[in-house]
Amino acid sequence: MKNKVLILLVILASVTLLYGCKKQDTLLIWVGDESQEFYQGIMDEYVTAYNEANDEDFPYLVSVKGVDTGSAAATFLEDTDAGADIFTVAHDNLGKLITGSSSIAPITDPDLLAQIAADNPATFADVIKGSVGGTEYTFGVPYIAQALVLYYNKEFITEQQVLTWEGILAAAATANKQALSLTGTDGFNNSFLLLAKNATTQATSLRLYADGDINENYATGDDVLSVLKWGQRFFTNPNGAKRPTDSGWTVEIQNEISIAVIGGAWHFNAAQAALGSNLGVTKLPTFTVTSQDVYGSTPAGTEFQSGTFADAKMFVMKKGSDKAAYLQDIMMHLSSKEIQEQSFTEANNLPSYKNAKDEFDSMTGDSVEIQLAVAQLEMFERGIPQPFGADTRFNFYYYSKGAPDLIMEILENKNDLFDTDAAILAQMLIVEAIWKTGVRPTT
């Protein structure tokens, strides 16, 4: 009897101990790998401030985890229950997250909505919104901006030459190198041509899913076709641009096969490792179409500014999270102007804050990191946000249904298949059809 009582007491004590040591529920936040440490520190400070202000402990353990933000949306959708309460996605992933009844919750806090409207460029206003069940909501809180820039080898290209593609081409010809290596052949890598704008008027006839309408795609304007013809000349020049090889762009610029590459902030570390002190970073160059390139009404001598997608990385929150009462305040804090500047200084994240260039003291200087930030901000003003957030099909049709390969066929012009205006026009009509339907037309 004594033994049985003893055993019962031990069991009871164990259960009590286990209950007492129960793990605290965790509020999980996903940010980019490179920013994990920084944002964990920010959240530790947030929790401390909360405890002091409210005279009680923050009810959750806050954990900030570093993830690949490019695939965070896909990872989240694989298992939404295990996904983070707040996570970072590029704005063009919004479509897949809000398909059907949506897997993320809308922003409803009026203070947060006001901060979003006040702090971000007008171009972001549409791309952070989406429609669910016929009603439009704001889903994203932008805090990082991204645009493509030019990484170049200062040993071969002067500051004057780097302003134009013609200058870079001349430098490449002198050094017997390739002017440009692409990092890939997807739709991001042809954007410097496809999204090019008239340097004077900042206009383009290109329409990509305008107004969130799948049929509003137009890529056969005279200016766009002129740009593609110029691009064809650039790619077929022996010292011009080249598609990526099995060796990869880092080997090519490190071994001085090529003297420039177009990339984003995520390529910076690799570019710096490859070129070291010879690395220069600047906005994408301009180019001028000649009589050989012009199509239709576009006059020879028109100067174009290379284009880019202007992207926002934004915080979104899980729908149905049991910590919903706290999430919007956290997102408001993390996306505030002060934290964005701190993030830039300590984690090299380009802020999405619209007046960062003028108001952030940390944006002055000569370091290559500042060059990267300034170049991105300059391109930001010229770029367009990826317009794929309204519908999950847009991103899919634009990137994954072969349209980028068809554009590359025009640029490389193998076997002279695209020597004529008619051939280029026909190919771009197919591209438009793929953007609209996801299917290559059979006739």
Next chain:
Amino acid sequence: MSSKNVQQNQSIISRILVSILTFFKNIGLGIYKWIIKIGVGLKNSTVHFATRFRDSSTLTKVSHFIMGFGNMARKQIVKGLLYFVIEVGFLTFMIMSPVVNDTPMGFRAIKNFITLGTVEGDIFTPTDNSMLMLLFGVVTTGIIFMFLAAYSSNIKSSCLADELQKKGKKLPTFKEDLAELMDAKFHLTMLTPAIIGIVIFTILPTVFMILIAFTNFDAQHPAGQVLFDWVGLENFRNIFSGSGEISVRFLPVLSWTMIWAFFATFSNYIAGILLALLINKKQIKLKKLWRTVFIMTIAIPQFISLLAVRNILSEYGPVNNLLMTIGLIDSPISFLATAANVWTARITIIVINLWVGIPYTMLMTSGILMNVPQDLYEAATIDGASKRQALMNITVPYIVFVTTPYLITSFVGNITSFNIIYLLTGGAPIVPGGYKAGSTDLLVTWLYKLTIDENEYNLGSVIAIMTFIITATGTLLTYRKSKAYKDEEAFQ
């Protein structure tokens, strides 16, 4: 070509065609007979069940409704209680339908399995998760089958107790039953965990994957956001009609998969045998050293070897640098993903695969060569056979007989070879027209891209099923035609 040769060729071709047609006819007949067998089996089982119920004692009759009653009434308390607990647990599970991740199991899971969800949520309320409903339906069905097995065991146990009582024999106690499980029925004890493991980790996931092929679970129907439905055979029909990727690229990818599997298998096989024969020759010194050198390649993880080779063969890698330095080429050659000609990439992959596969065949063949009965060679020498004749009539047939099963598994393995394609080329060079399946993609790498990159789970499942049908057909066809199957006694 002479008319005799033409006739011979036609005869061979027609024999092959007849063989293939006969094989498929036999499969059809076999399936028909199997269905009849199942039907007869079900009928016999039902009759047997009814007869047994009619002829059993009252206690056993009650056991049909209250599991373990027959055992408990005959003082086999523990055994009876176990069966009773199983019944109570099962009924509780089915009736209470516990909810996991907002999706019910139990009886409601069976209902949801048919509809795959009916509630389309909105911005603030969740949508039924069709994927979980499909999964829980499969799991619940599995639990029902496991319960039926326990139920059948309960009836058998009570019937056995009936018979023992009629014969006046003592009924075994629970301890005696446990002792028997560790003795006369030890095979059941050892097999049970393995069977449970196979059911949970192989059969259930396979059934789940097969069922996805009959739905429209794709990127436009993400689980938990949009409901997906049963679509019957529509995905399979799309392979042979329509203008989508799966219809345009299925046959080309299948053709390349078969070509790759054939050349990868036989190139490694023949080269491995030749290498083993060479090392085995009496004149070769340091046999162990040579074998060790070739076997060392197995010690290096395959993915490291493949990534290293990819870099070595890249446009600005050592091979191209060497060729350009010695003046053999003016500009770098693209051997892999960016090759101008798809056959350049395909042949390169097959050649690289030799590095990966030869050591295994060489090792196996070396072992076989050491075990070929020497008296066969002595007899051949006495009969005046030359070394070449001995090789072709003794050594090679012996090797082929022993390695036929290996050849088949190697062939199947190469059909589903993922690493080498994914790491060397990623399926590239791309096919103009923007298809996800590249020129060097196999069915399995294409399946991977469709599911992981494109979230086209239903199409990926269709391809997985087609891959299985092809490999199973090829395996059966080849094995049943082989001497290893037909003429086993000749080599024993």
